[in-house]
Amino acid sequence: MDLQCCLCWRVALLLLLMPCGLQCMSVHILNEEPVHVIPGSSLVLKARIGQGPLEEVSVVTWEREPETGISPERVTLATCPGRSLKCAGTRPNVHVNVEQQGTTLQINGYSSSDSGVYAVTVTDHTGAKTTAQCIVRIYEEVHHVSVSVNVSHSLLVCGEAWGTDPHFSWFHERVAITKTVGRVSKDGTTLFVTMTPFCGHFTCMVSNKLSYSSATYTAAPCETEDRGTTAAVVCLVLLLLFGGVLAFLLWRRHRHNNRGERLHEHLDDTI
Template structure:
């Protein structure tokens, strides 16, 4: 059933594309995936236009609408004249920070000082003299910093999961006691959000660091304190040496004391024998 629905959807798409070719007009925007723009920077959208020599363009328009789809939020951004004007031509920008151009086979929209209110669905519509038209759309969103990082533990799977609210393009990394996680501590999932802990027992401070182009934020999970490491090798040798020195000193003292009292007793017996 799912395969049949997919085939029907593909067939409908091909039919729409075929209709555009027959009518002689098609347009698509290079930014097919959602585009994220840093606040205060410039947005540039490029639309590729195809039409046959018999179909002359009458108009090219750019618009923006809320991503929610509210019909009353549609805004006209620019209108480009059609006809047989020599290209490129400047389009009429309908907003102070917007300008657009119509070039051979393309139309380019420039928006300066991008702000939160500029987010939405951008569309470009191309209309021919015969009334045929084609429209392309893309989603534009504001690039946002990471927010509200949290770490939770899954005891049954010995893993930690790092979560982040709505930051753009979050990158995850892990620290254990302020050092990068190594294989002796655990393994990080391909997306970086999950840490599978191999260290037994689970102890110490595990910190998740989430970052993007606007900065970073952290969250820490604290387990029981870890036992001091490295109590083998040189440390064990030193401890054993100290213990042996203490035992050896005690044994030497006992032998010396025993020898002293033995000599003292021998001298007392000798003195008694001389007096007799």
């Protein structure tokens, strides 16, 4: 009896020293935050529920509140008994599934009013609650692209207002940047120009899943080989024309002199 009593006390002491070993329930949202959702598409949030052998899920609740505000009001999206495989949300476009080790929230026809901080709360059979949160925002189009220049350092910096997940691309005279022109920073926002002279049109294009926009910085005009060739051809043509006109005038003058000499000789013979 003494041995059994001692073992019971040891087990009780272990349970007290390890309150989260066999008794505490946990919940974790799997989506990386912030989550950005394209308007009109579906928001899907998945959460994993961890529970010990002595724990049982009683209620799963999904809620949302504004991301900013002095006293944000929390709205309940769905409340589900733990044993239910599926439960209805508070709106027709809200669907929630509850499984043995997880729960999924789906909102169809997502709009800007659905943005905010989402919370999933799991309540066990003793009434203890644990909560996980995730920030959800609307996917924004690209807006207001601009290019600023630092001529002294041969830098061009591309900026964009508030688009989601912007991708930057650089072009020189409508051709993608090569090593002969310069190099682009890892994030794509900065172009280090190495070509000399610093000339031509530099265009930054910013795009994402919804839209794209661009801005161009115009430096001094570049003197290209084609322009030099064209100028040489024009000069040659003008030179040939001038030479032709000069030759024609000389020939005409020489012919006029010959005719005068012949007329003078003819008069002498007649006399």
